[in-house]
Amino acid sequence: MTKEIVHIMNNISSWLRYQKQLGVEIIPKGPELSAFLNHCVKDETSLQGLTATREYGDEIPITTGLDELRKMIENCNRCELHKSRQNIVFGEGPEDARLVLVGEAPGREEDIQGRPFVGPSGELLTDMLNAVNISRKDVFITSVIKCRPPHNRTPGHEEIAACSSFLSHQLRLIDPPFILALGLVAAQTLLKEKAPLKSLRGRFHQLGNARVMVIYHPAYLLRSKGSWQRELKRVAWHDLQILEKEYAKYR
Numbered sequence: 001m002t003k004e005i006v007h008i009m010n011n012i013s014s015w016l017r018y019q020k021q022l023g024v025e026i027i028p029k030g031p032e033l034s035a036f037l038n039h040c041v042k043d044e045t046s047l048q049g050l051t052a053t054r055e056y057g058d059e060i061p062i063t064t065g066l067d068e069l070r071k072m073i074e075n076c077n078r079c080e081l082h083k084s085r086q087n088i089v090f091g092e093g094p095e096d097a098r099l100v101l102v103g104e105a106p107g108r109e110e111d112i113q114g115r116p117f118v119g120p121s122g123e124l125l126t127d128m129l130n131a132v133n134i135s136r137k138d139v140f141i142t143s144v145i146k147c148r149p150p151h152n153r154t155p156g157h158e159e160i161a162a163c164s165s166f167l168s169h170q171l172r173l174i175d176p177p178f179i180l181a182l183g184l185v186a187a188q189t190l191l192k193e194k195a196p197l198k199s200l201r202g203r204f205h206q207l208g209n210a211r212v213m214v215i216y217h218p219a220y221l222l223r224s225k226g227s228w229q230r231e232l233k234r235v236a237w238h239d240l241q242i243l244e245k246e247y248a249k250y251r
């Protein structure tokens with residue numbers, strides 16, 4: 001069976017599971033289903049790379065390993081963020097991780113320590129992973145951009161475009177079956193989508209060989225208050241459980 005057919009079947013399977021979650025029990029043959037199948041076939045043209053940003057990843061030779069890539073990033077001055085960073089945050093975790101977590105950008109603590117998710121949102125992330133029996137030491141954690149934006153602002157489009165080849169290459173080397181996109185920036189960058197997070201979460205998206213789950217960013221959960229925060233945490237818990245159920249088969 002070719003990779004293309006596997007991909008189409010995974011897409012159909014993922015879509016059918018999502019429909020089932022919505023309570024749909026019968027799928028009539030109609031224009032929506034035809035459009036979906038056409039979409040799957042059309043998507044094959046972008047399947048060779050793991051991410052939607054592979055045009056940037058192509059700048060980096062496939063023979064470049066993770067250590068060499070880290071050195072490239074340490075010397076990177078492609079965007080203005082190199083001027084204010086204390087450390088790059090390359091990411092950390094096993095090189096053969098079956099699950100890669102992709103955040104948005106380093107924050108203050110991450111910039112100081114040069115490690116991903118070490119601030120308060122990192123603590124929450126670790127707790128969330130533990131709650132679904134995923135050990136942080138088993139996953140690779142990185143982010144869309146590798147240097148901290150001043151005042152933790154959202155990275156700009158040009159910064160993301162300048163940096164995305166590094167993420168693309170990391171994903172290509174690790175080649176995980178699962179990716180967890182943390183927050184809107186990671187989700188929209190990986191999936192090349194403009195849709196809001198609420199419409200991207202709660203189901204798998206196929207990206208090359210990987211299935212991508214999208215959840216709310218832990219920092220957003222921390223910033224939220226009261227019943228809204230409880231609702232967001234409930235939703236994140238729900239989404240992580242969907243991921244864990246499939247991920248457990250690969251452990």
Ligand code: SF4
Pocket residue numbers: 073076077078079080081082088145146147159162163
């Ligand atoms: S954010 Fe990325 S592109 Fe910009 S300087 Fe840092 S490593 Fe280079």
